[in-house]
Amino acid sequence: MYKKQLGNTGIEVTPVGFGVLAIGSTQLNLSIEDGADIIRYALEKGINFLDTAQYYRTYPYIREALKGTSYDPVIVSKCLDSDYDDMKYAVEEARRELDRDLIDIFLLHEVRSEQDFNYRLGAWEYLQEAKARGLVKAIGVSTHHVDVAELVAENPEADVLFPLINFKSMGIRKGHGFGTKEEMAEAIKKAAGNGKGVFAMKVFGGGILINDYRKALEYAFSLDGVHSLMIGFGNRDEVDRIIEMVEGTLDPNYTPDLSNKKIWIEQGDCEGCGNCIERCPNEALYVNDIGLAYVDHSICIRCGYCAPVCPSRAIIMIG
Numbered sequence: 001m002y003k004k005q006l007g008n009t010g011i012e013v014t015p016v017g018f019g020v021l022a023i024g025s026t027q028l029n030l031s032i033e034d035g036a037d038i039i040r041y042a043l044e045k046g047i048n049f050l051d052t053a054q055y056y057r058t059y060p061y062i063r064e065a066l067k068g069t070s071y072d073p074v075i076v077s078k079c080l081d082s083d084y085d086d087m088k089y090a091v092e093e094a095r096r097e098l099d100r101d102l103i104d105i106f107l108l109h110e111v112r113s114e115q116d117f118n119y120r121l122g123a124w125e126y127l128q129e130a131k132a133r134g135l136v137k138a139i140g141v142s143t144h145h146v147d148v149a150e151l152v153a154e155n156p157e158a159d160v161l162f163p164l165i166n167f168k169s170m171g172i173r174k175g176h177g178f179g180t181k182e183e184m185a186e187a188i189k190k191a192a193g194n195g196k197g198v199f200a201m202k203v204f205g206g207g208i209l210i211n212d213y214r215k216a217l218e219y220a221f222s223l224d225g226v227h228s229l230m231i232g233f234g235n236r237d238e239v240d241r242i243i244e245m246v247e248g249t250l251d252p253n254y255t256p257d258l259s260n261k262k263i264w265i266e267q268g269d270c271e272g273c274g275n276c277i278e279r280c281p282n283e284a285l286y287v288n289d290i291g292l293a294y295v296d297h298s299i300c301i302r303c304g305y306c307a308p309v310c311p312s313r314a315i316i317m318i319g
């Protein structure tokens with residue numbers, strides 16, 4: 001598979017990467033062996049870009065996939081914390097658990113506003129230090145927010161931007177409301193124009209747009225300034241179809257297996273603590289009239305972020 005320069009980072013990536021969140025405990029919850037098998041298959045097929053995060057707890061899959069192989073993919077990880085010391089711990093943890101001296105790309109994970117970015121300046125300071133010390137090659141920000149993407153586009157210290165975008169604007173935020181794909185596309189273009197590497201997430205809106213497989217991918221590939229798309233693969237066939245799409249050999253009549261998966265809250269287990277509601281980046285969770293959480297499936301993008309904060313493990317993916 002061909003590769004592209006990721007902005008001015010000096011890193012080359014394939015036009016599609018593997019979002020490892022999909023195989024982890026908050027989504028498909030595959031065994032380490034089964035998840036590692038899909039990663040290894042994707043690498044074998046030429047994909048060279050893997051996305052993970054401290055929060056996803058998916059480092060063991062990557063480590064297992066690479067064990068005994070000569071594959072040397074570009075790995076991006078990220079951390080939700082705000083403090084210098086917590087980010088230092090996260091980078092060290094990634095180096096240790098992935099068994100790598102250098103992490104290619106490390107990000108502030110899911111920055112929600114300029115205020116949030118400023119609140120996390122300690123963590124940002126450590127990322128700059130880690131880069132200067134050669135522990136990390138490139139640094140940046142992942143975000144669902146147009147305002148943050150615009151901020152990163154102009155930030156001279158940021159090497160990369162990892163924004164959410166899809167043809168239906170699902171999950172794009174701006175301030176306290178919703179943003180549009182046009183606004184995010186403009187921020188992406190500006191970032192790439194300023195030399196940032198850009199890789200996009202949620203091009204299928206967390207699986208909900210999978211019905212429009214071609215349209216979703218064609219839209220994302222057409223975006224000016226996007227160097228790669230992170231896709232969450234759940235099996236080998238999904239890897240094959242994406243590669244055919246990239247190579248232009250996908251059966252024109254291809255329609256994916258419709259995923260019936262959805263986030264589900266076991267009302268019998270829910271304690272009504274509200275953690276998930278606070279954690280949801282998309283305001284898709286509410287309290288119902290008996291004080292328990294429920295999901296608005298028309299808004300939920302199945303990112304899986306809510307599941308790990310549930311103290312009673314009431315949040316599951318079904319289908």
Ligand code: SF4
Pocket residue numbers: 263279280281282283284285295299300301302303304305306307
């Ligand atoms: S309810 Fe919110 S946090 Fe949970 S999967 Fe849906 S969008 Fe993500």
Ligand code: SF4
Pocket residue numbers: 265269270271272273274275276277292293309310311312313314315
């Ligand atoms: S985090 Fe779990 S227990 Fe708390 S409100 Fe959400 S589903 Fe219920």
